[in-house]
Amino acid sequence: MISKRIQEQLKKGSPIREAFEEGQRLAKIYGAENVFDFSIGNPYVEAPKKVKESIQKIIEQNPRQIHSYMNDAGYEDVREKIAESLNRRFGTSFHMHNIIMSVGAAGAMNAAMYALMDVDDEVMVMRPYYPGYTSFILNWQGKKVEVDPDPQTFQPDFEDFESKITERTKLVIVNSPNNPTGAIYTEDTIQRLAQILEKKEQAYGHEIYLLSDEPYRELVYTGETLPYLTKYYNNTLVAYSFSKSLSVPGERIGYLVIPDEASESQMLIKAVKMTTGMIGYVNAPSLFQKVVAECLDEKANLEFYQKNRDILYKKLCNLGFEVVPPSGAFYIFIKAPGGDEKRFLEKAHECNILLVGGSFFGYVGYARISFCVSHEKILRSLTAFEKLAELMRE
Amino acid sequence: MISKRIQEQLKKGSPIREAFEEGQRLAKIYGAENVFDFSIGNPYVEAPKKVKESIQKIIEQNPRQIHSYMNDAGYEDVREKIAESLNRRFGTSFHMHNIIMSVGAAGAMNAAMYALMDVDDEVMVMRPYYPGYTSFILNWQGKKVEVDPDPQTFQPDFEDFESKITERTKLVIVNSPNNPTGAIYTEDTIQRLAQILEKKEQAYGHEIYLLSDEPYRELVYTGETLPYLTKYYNNTLVAYSFSKSLSVPGERIGYLVIPDEASESQMLIKAVKMTTGMIGYVNAPSLFQKVVAECLDEKANLEFYQKNRDILYKKLCNLGFEVVPPSGAFYIFIKAPGGDEKRFLEKAHECNILLVGGSFFGYVGYARISFCVSHEKILRSLTAFEKLAELMRE
Known part of the structure; x- marks a missing residue:
């Protein structure tokens, strides 16, 4: 039998894992290009030569x-x-x-x-x-x-x-x-x-x-x-x-x-x-x-992430979302409009946008967007975020 | 401050680490070729091509x-x-x-x-x-x-x-x-x-x-x-x-x-x-x-270890040591003549042979010989073991 302490951990589940699996499921229905899985923090750029x-x-x-x-x-x-x-x-x-x-x-x-x-x-x-x-x-x-x-x-x-x-x-x-x-x-x-x-x-x-x-x-x-x-x-x-x-x-x-x-x-x-x-x-x-x-003098491919960050951050601000200015890493922390994290994640899901709720990080009422995805994916997601902004105003 | 539980572990020390350092010290005095550090279980053969x-x-x-x-x-x-x-x-x-x-x-x-x-x-x-x-x-x-x-x-x-x-x-x-x-x-x-x-x-x-x-x-x-x-x-x-x-x-x-x-x-x-x-x-x-x-079909270089094992095992038996027949791995477990592990390790040390005592493995009265060293080292060690056998008879 699994130890009690690990059983407890298993019960909590992993929202990142679940988002990944949900992303796979949605991709089969809507096509991978129309699913916006922003849940995983896996570097997108290639290792340097x-x-x-x-x-x-x-x-x-x-x-x-x-x-x-x-x-x-x-x-x-x-x-x-x-x-x-x-x-x-x-x-x-x-x-x-x-x-x-x-x-x-x-x-x-x-x-x-x-x-x-x-x-x-x-x-x-x-x-x-x-x-x-x-x-x-x-x-x-x-x-x-x-x-x-x-x-x-x-x-x-x-x-x-x-x-x-x-x-x-x-x-x-x-x-x-x-x-x-x-x-x-x-x-x-x-x-x-x-x-x-x-x-x-x-x-x-x-x-x-x-x-x-x-x-x-x-x-x-x-x-x-x-x-x-x-x-x-x-x-x-x-x-x-x-x-x-x-x-x-x-x-x-x-x-x-x-x-x-x-x-x-x-x-x-x-x-x-x-x-x-x-x-x-x-x-x-x-x-x-x-x-x-x-490779100690190799530089991280900052430009790649910066481009994603700039596009997405600007868009989210324009759409009226409250966003922590992302100064580093490859995440944007976005406030759930009205403060209801669960509703926000559900509405995002309706737009095929998969995010991880702030409660997973010990801070309820927010969601994390990992922007380590392709530029194309970022660009295609913008209309999905427009739709999300609309849904949240309802 | 280090945690109490790790402090306790540190106090115990590591006989393998200590043997390694003692080996380095002895090598400076007697020359590396005359020091027989049989303490470490690091594979000697090269990784296959x-x-x-x-x-x-x-x-x-x-x-x-x-x-x-x-x-x-x-x-x-x-x-x-x-x-x-x-x-x-x-x-x-x-x-x-x-x-x-x-x-x-x-x-x-x-x-x-x-x-x-x-x-x-x-x-x-x-x-x-x-x-x-x-x-x-x-x-x-x-x-x-x-x-x-x-x-x-x-x-x-x-x-x-x-x-x-x-x-x-x-x-x-x-x-x-x-x-x-x-x-x-x-x-x-x-x-x-x-x-x-x-x-x-x-x-x-x-x-x-x-x-x-x-x-x-x-x-x-x-x-x-x-x-x-x-x-x-x-x-x-x-x-x-x-x-x-x-x-x-x-x-x-x-x-x-x-x-x-x-x-x-x-x-x-x-x-x-x-x-x-x-x-x-x-x-x-x-x-x-x-x-x-x-590399799943690559074979371990068994011949190399077998040669070391055969030479050393035969020699130790001939010298009258009580030895567990080594059927696998790259170790020989040798009984301290008379049962005094500490004395045996000290006498071995006098012959520039560095072993790890059985007590480190939860079994007092023995010593472990790691034979993952060069053939040359094994051959040169045989006279040192002869000397050890003599010392133990005193």
């Missing part, structure tokens, strides 16, 4: 240097190159030992969380948030504490944040650019978070770690370079994934940054190496460690 | 078909090919849906264990056993129950096994060919295990799952094809890894088999797909899913 070229080059080496076990934190030359790349781009001063290669950002987060969390430790998440965090917290028997956003800017509500930090707060997860809102945290936000955390660390006499989940770091439409959080708060860990920047989500490759400034950083690095083994990741996939090291 | 050729072929496809997210259980064509390969080799009747691609055997085991285990459920392991099992059980808050072996054959002690099954027994882990003994389970052993489990399932009125960890399935020196356990006991799950058979341990690629005969198999398949996501594996690395599907 450099990925293929790197693979071709790397496999000319001795197979034992490519496919074998290595140091459990990953190949040293790969970690050195990543440290240098971060230092060049963000003015940090990381070394090889600060970088631990991981099975994507999810692998980095789970390894870090297991290393830090005791049973019933509290982990704060900023509404709305990626639902995977709920699973990660459950995995290591923590307690999830949700922080409200400022509903205008989707920056955190700092008062709410401060009031919910307790003696048991171990970790605070942030995610900018954000899934599902597309919002990015301003430097001011990061400074205020850091101030509050430092004050609370002092008050409680122990560390509160900031865990920054950054798979969308390079997908920013405002021209900004986002602040690197380790420079603002010592006990910051950064989970990065190459899934979005290199369009290789299936390859499960990323890394965790543990800066020297974090307290007991040497011990924490050892602990994360250990949990990486314990959880059964063992190490990040070896060939792709070497591939990403060759 | 077909691995490289498959990569070259596969990357000619559209990158979106290679590096993207796919069905969370893995590519359907890959799973179909694996099912067919198993059916052809073992007379099973699996379909695509019975195969879930995983991040190695460790990923398969953890996904299955999380899906099945509630807090305080009991998981049985057969002494001596791979120490990773202890971590996996800890991850999901189970209780480890150790079963004694028959010390002559290293088959399980069936009386001990039967007496330790309780109301809370959820899982029984077996591993044949075995790490660390190299023993293989006979068909009679499997039949007796199945009989006992069926009886106990009936007595307690719920399932007890048999989880077969099979990274060494093809590394057998006796010419036998090992029985496929799903044919003997319905509630059997099989965790497989390509790490050893294709010499690609760094790539983290394997699969879990959930047969239709397992009770609630459809639900269990769903549950394992869900835990694969929850734990942060998300999916098995995508390119290597396609690679292994091309």
Whole structure:
């Protein structure tokens, strides 16, 4: 018999999975070109040519240097190159030992969380948030504490944040650019978070770690370079994934940054190496460690996503929808007119538009639009959104 | 601060890691050729040419078909090919849906264990056993129950096994060919295990799952094809890894088999797909899913290991050591003369031979020799073993 805790999770279902299946069903009836499945956040653009070229080059080496076990934190030359790349781009001063290669950002987060969390430790998440965090917290028997956003800017509500930090707060997860809102945290936000955390660390006499989940770091439409959080708060860990920047989500490759400034950083690095083994990741996939090291200067195909974003955002505004300005990632978070999320999703479904409700992200009354689809699909969807706007006015 | 549970694990240390570091230190003093580090189970032979050729072929496809997210259980064509390969080799009747691609055997085991285990459920392991099992059980808050072996054959002690099954027994882990003994389970052993489990399932009125960890399935020196356990006991799950058979341990690629005969198999398949996501594996690395599907008929380089095994086993017997006949895997389990494991490891160390003590595998008084090293290293080690035999007679 399935365990009770996993049975409970199964009962909740997955709206993204269900939307996918519904999309397949509708496509058979109306034709794939007339169904607008905006539910899945799978990068649409191809991996850059450099990925293929790197693979071709790397496999000319001795197979034992490519496919074998290595140091459990990953190949040293790969970690050195990543440290240098971060230092060049963000003015940090990381070394090889600060970088631990991981099975994507999810692998980095789970390894870090297991290393830090005791049973019933509290982990704060900023509404709305990626639902995977709920699973990660459950995995290591923590307690999830949700922080409200400022509903205008989707920056955190700092008062709410401060009031919910307790003696048991171990970790605070942030995610900018954000899934599902597309919002990015301003430097001011990061400074205020850091101030509050430092004050609370002092008050409680122990560390509160900031865990920054950054798979969308390079997908920013405002021209900004986002602040690197380790420079603002010592006990910051950064989970990065190459899934979005290199369009290789299936390859499960990323890394965790543990800066020297974090307290007991040497011990924490050892602990994360250990949990990486314990959880059964063992190490990040070896060939792709070497591939990403060759591709650190590749740029994400921002133009592609920007075009989709611009067209759709403008249209939705013109149609009178309330939309969070999407500054990054590939999502638009749209308010359900009148606030009734369920009705909004149903009406969208009538227009063959498949969205994921805000409640899936811990924030009811909204829906997420993933615009990582073809330009053609975006253009064809505009009349469907017109129809949706009409239906919502009824 | 590191969590208390991980601090405890860190305190235990890792004898394999320590042996590796000691080996590096000794190599600087005595020269690498005079140090015999038999501690690590990393395949020595190169990946077959077909691995490289498959990569070259596969990357000619559209990158979106290679590096993207796919069905969370893995590519359907890959799973179909694996099912067919198993059916052809073992007379099973699996379909695509019975195969879930995983991040190695460790990923398969953890996904299955999380899906099945509630807090305080009991998981049985057969002494001596791979120490990773202890971590996996800890991850999901189970209780480890150790079963004694028959010390002559290293088959399980069936009386001990039967007496330790309780109301809370959820899982029984077996591993044949075995790490660390190299023993293989006979068909009679499997039949007796199945009989006992069926009886106990009936007595307690719920399932007890048999989880077969099979990274060494093809590394057998006796010419036998090992029985496929799903044919003997319905509630059997099989965790497989390509790490050893294709010499690609760094790539983290394997699969879990959930047969239709397992009770609630459809639900269990769903549950394992869900835990694969929850734990942060998300999916098995995508390119290597396609690679292994091309290499299912490749044979492990058995001859290489057999040669090492034959030379070393014969020598150890001639020197009067008590050794478990190594039928599979790439390990020899050697009894500490006089039974004092610590003294034996120290004397071996004096001969620059680095072994891992049986106590690391839950079975004191022995040591494991990993013979996945070069032939030359094996040959050079023989005089060191002669010296060790002498030292032990003192």
